[in-house]
Amino acid sequence: MIGCFYILDFSYDVEEGKPVIYIWAIDKEGNRVAVLEKNFRPYFYAILDDSADTNKVAEDIKRLSVSQSPITSVKLEERKYYGNPVKVLRIETVIPAYVRTYRDKVAKVRGVKEVVEADIRFYMRYSIDNDLKPFNWFKAEVEEIQDSKLRVKKVYELKKIIQIYEDKPPELRIMAFDIEVYNKYGSPNPRRDPVIIIGVWTNNGGKQFVMKDDDLEIIREFAKFVLDYDPDIILGYNSNGFDWPYLLERVNSRGIKLDIGRKVNSEPSQGTYGHYSVVGRLNVDLLGFASSIAEVKVKSLDNIADYLGVVKKTERVNLEWYQIPEYWSDPSKRDILLKYNMDDVRSTYLLKDVFLPFGEQLTMITGLPLDQLSMASVGYRVEWLLMREAYKFNEIIPNRVEREYESYKGGLVISPAPGIHEGVYVLDFSSMYPSIMIKYNIGPDTLVKGECEDCWVAPEVGHKFRKSPDGFYKRILQKLVEERKAVKSKIPTEKDEYERRRLDERQRALKVMANAFYGYMGWLGARWYSKEGAEAVTAWGREIISSVAKLVEERGFKVIYGDTDSVFIKGSGNVDSLVNEIMNKFGLEIKIDKIYKKIFFTENKKRYAGITEDGKIDIVGFEAVRGDWCDLAKDLQRRVIEKILTSGVDEAVKLVRDVIMKIRRKEVPIQDLVIWKSLDKSLEEYEVDAPHVNAAKKAMKAGYVIFKGGKIGYVIVKGSGKISERAEPYFMVNDINRIDIDYYIDKQIVPSAMRILEQFGIKESTLKNTSFDILNFFKK
Template sequence: MSSTELQGFILTRHWRDTPAGTELEYWLATDAGPVKVVLTAQVCVAFVEARHRAEVEAQLAAAPGPELRELELKTFHQSPVIGVYAKQFRQLGRMARILQPLGIPLLEADVRPHDRYLMERFIFAGVRVEGNRADGSTIVDCKLKPAPEYRPALKVVSLDIETSQDEALYSIALDGMAERVVFMLGESPLHPSSEPEEPTDFSLIYCPTRRAMIEQLNDWFERNDPDVIIGWNVIQFDLRVLQKTADDCGVQFQLGRERRPIHWRTHPGKQGYLFAPTPGRLIIDGIDALKAAVWSFPSFSLESVSQALLGEGKAIGDEYDKMAEIERRYQEDKPALALYNIRDCELVLRIFDKTKLLQFVMERAQATGLQADHFGGSIAAFSHHYLPRMHRMGYVAPNVGEIASKAFPGGYVMDSKPGFYDSVVVLDYKSLYPSIIRTFLVDPVGFAEAANTDDPAMLVKGPQGTTFSRTRHCLPEIVTTLSLARDEAKRVRNEPLSQALKLLMNSFAGVLGASECRFFNPKLVSAVTLRGHEMMKLTREFVERRGYQAIYGDTDSTFIWLGRTHTNEEAHAVAASLVRDINDWWTRTLREEQGLENFLEIEFDTHYSKFFMPTIRGSDVGSKKRYAGLSTDAAGKEEMVYRGLEMARSDWTPLARQFQEGLLSRIFRGEPYKEFVTDYAQATLAGRKDDLLVYRKRLRHRLDAYQVNVPPQVRAARIADEYNGRVHRPRQYQNGGWIQYVMTRSGPEPLEARHSRIDYEHYLSRQLQPIADAILQPMGESFMALTTAQQGLF
């Protein structure tokens, strides 16, 4: 037996029931390499109200196993509870099912043991391992403690495959580690048909069978032993195809450490969506990671994202030409296919490096307590932070569904005042909902404590008669800790950590309003959102007492018209004065009226030297969440900003977006615009803008699901797949996807099967005219008046 102490970063976690008790397994990345920690004979716990003790004991007599123990804990309704302790976690699940028909809830029985072990010790991702037995790279029955600062250097491999149209495996590429390789199906050519396009810096290994390819892949993973597998749609496509190939060949697909298989799971709410838990290795899909980090692209295809971020792509033609070229290379030029395959791996590695995605994923794991390759999970992250603190306050959590789902107010949106404006400044409340939670002590435990408190001086009053304890609460402290950590991350310029903490804090109010969360309570989330409404209205009143006009507001932002044209320096000075005075007012008011410390902070966001707020189409009512402006920073640098307008929406054609941008920018800069409108319309009719006429829309359902209302994109997709069938190509759109089409005189037609003439009148009346009229109407102009003045335009 030997003692050990080291730091590690949790890669994967797993539990299993054994005769001796529940066993927990954690794979760690450490400076000394991968380490497996095994904790044996763990006891699992749930809770039941003490008033049900007799009924529970009767059930235990019939189905022995769990034991009852006295505890100093209670429910939110102040009902004492007793602990239900079991050797095996599944015993708790069985007990919950037995008690359910009796109307007896078994509380927290669904908290998985490997998660509970970590959360109750305030461990998130970084851990310190103390003692006990070390058996090679496995440590048994040690103690884990938090090591929040520890971040190892992870070994990363980028994986990509190439297949035929019907997903028959052709090649597997692996890049990012010293042994860069492509495994190719087939025999090595005796006389290569061509020289490689460029020198190859990877090994090309030919495999006579697909079984041999999988075996080579298994050996590569055991030999190189990466911590992280990255890719593009890597789980839903690459690993799924590799697993199916292995199954068809009768060979094990051993991607995990210790040559263990993937433990495939399906998503309960997404048909066909797969999870791929893999012992000892993280699997991070680039698309999921970018979305989790709030990156946005018109398309998340590897080609589109790499063009946007790196200025280069991977394309070898459209979807059909690409498959034909892959097939040609496989049949005639396998080295060229290998090069194409590994270049995709390179692009993914460079995207991860450019966006610091791996750093973000690691910081997110440390911030949330979730496994690093688990995205979404805001409810689980809330629970990881909240449950251990709640237990130490003497409470156990309710079960999901204890409070019936009910609507509650959302964020505040002020009615807008449409038109063109000079000198509009925008002030934003920093982290509005977290700061409300922190200032007004909104909290599930605090809410329960307030209901049991007789002293009004110990209560904070919230909207709709809610009250919260001034002294006993959990969530405000959690938000404070995270907020201070984010301030420090910003100070040291750790942007991935700052972003992870911001997203986590901003999710808390939403979690309280999610009916699938055990802490769901409409009164709690309303105490946050309605307080936000009150703050926005009071801010508007404050601004207007100063002689300015609030022309729009949205959740945490107030748009203030300064009443006349200001220089950039003057506008910034006014904004700074308003920020200082509003924050001082909140600090003074909260202290004097409620005895509360103020964490509400309004900040200057933007100065728009020119600003446009449109009306709702077809009315004179101001729109919401739609505007454009010419922003000017402190140095005088100008930028056109669009929010919610056609320019910012991918479901409008490039023709419409470029027209809107051109028209607004000319008006904002005081340049002639009438000629631009007529010239643009004439060029459209003359066919000089045909490359801008393409609609790109998503099919959210199967094609056969559209029966009554059939939108244009569905009609185009049906034409495309009918054509694909006739020319013996795979049908692309039967299960949804993205379709590109144009409007012709025969209706919508897909790009891959267009035969009719373009319907230019459609583009003028449905794309250009609505945009032009929304902008020109406040100026007393119209699209029709300008264009019909040009002889023969219509």
């Protein structure tokens, strides 16, 4: 029979001594199904020395065969390695795990130069070879079979793939969950501390499982709910870091499995990039996506949901982790804790509308399943795309190797003209680095280290890249750029709102992937690493920005700042004409990205703030200067910037003086004075007693939960001794009179404001002297 299937995920098992690949999918009728591939076998390659006797090497490799997983095939093939033709032996076996065993043995065979492609996960190898990607449809010839071990409507054995295509996706079942733990005795211990609440949220709303006598009962109820609802996607927030490992150890310590997969007797297991895999379902930890939001420093669920406008902090219950035991133990407060859990799980569920559409498009481009993609770095996402394209281009996939750090010169930064400027245009090169890589055919396979008669030569560094044929990077980047143009052209005329959103997410994902290629090329962990390529890209980038700046000045404009792929200019000439001239001269797309009504720069690079024509305020660089500032100091800096741009410097000074007066009158909440720091190591590993380390030790001594990788919030209190000795966990300080007011004024408020105001000649004494006549100051 012929069937059409929408792919969710892949997995594999070894059954009766042979590997079986499971394609977890949905058919056209909306049934959850499994399509089984039983004929694909693991393989890898041996690159041969130029002088090797192919037949002898092949026979030597065959003699390595063992009965548990025999070598079933050794075939000679012609492939390309970094663009150069090579002879390889394709070595096939039966059991995927034996590839690593054979890899080490084959590497020692005389005549073998290198063993490659032995570290690619088996089911991903299958998906690459057959160009199958999650969130795509494929049509295939299949035979329906029975398999009582699988929790799906139908099971098929795959006979032949007929067609791969895109179509409107089916309605997916999505579930979010969140657990609360009773951890009265310090760091939560799953062998001791029970799970007291498990909240879930689906399109039907919320549901909670609340412990009565034994938490094993609610964990079983939760598992039954998962099996009954049968979600395609399970959402969590830091679920890979806490919820899943806690639940698993909690039940396993009592000899029970958390059986929630689409295969009977399967429980979540930790896989690549630290994610937990649930067989047949996509377990997506949204913290992986949230980690890319640089504007939010403390990436807690409530902060992310608030920042994205999903659930405002003012619209939900907000509790601190240390309050959970108190609210659980007190019957009068328990309902508040239950509401807190529901607000958390509802926030997680609603975040799907922000993160999943973009994540789905990245999955469709890279082929990396969504649960892995959410936790994978940008470098790994690019690499999976490259690996898929390498197979199409008959290119061998290089091994990943350890490399020592190598620095190289980055993009050009033109020093800013300090002060306030009006009528400033930002000219931005669209995807400058990918464009340079395409124009100059840059990549590890096009690099020429000797003499070359027909090469592009990078300025300053002198690296040479052949002009033809097109290299590996260029071909893929061109595909991404061309597809993005085609997708963008469809958006204005698309009338269906869903399709318009999908197209916009698609073009954004294509742009992000293309822009990541330069960074990937210079990433030490990259399979296709090229320091020379990365150096050449930035060298050409510097030359272009320098030339553009010179042209701008020649046309009567003034360059007040430049950074990597953009220049900030002001003047009374025709900017549109200037943009066209730049594009024609350099062959790169450039546009007017922003027009600032007013903008100011400090003497420091990458630090400025401006207000656009439509009233939007951009702040770049300031908010990330210090990691040990309290919220009040950070917020004040932002407000000072806004005042300068909207009302002037004198109003900004008044604002700072007002805040200082409020602190002196103790009219600020302690919460605004909390300083947050990460605990990157275990407390015993710290050699220096920094403030946050001392605060964490005091919290632990008092019985609170502190663990590596978490954050500690502290305040500085009055007393003698060093500041680090006077750091107290904020939740242990309830009286504002204990706070060291002078510390916050001298070390937090004034420095945060002075980083801005010193550019305008303001002195610290001006801010601290609240009786000072600010208007007279500006008259002098």
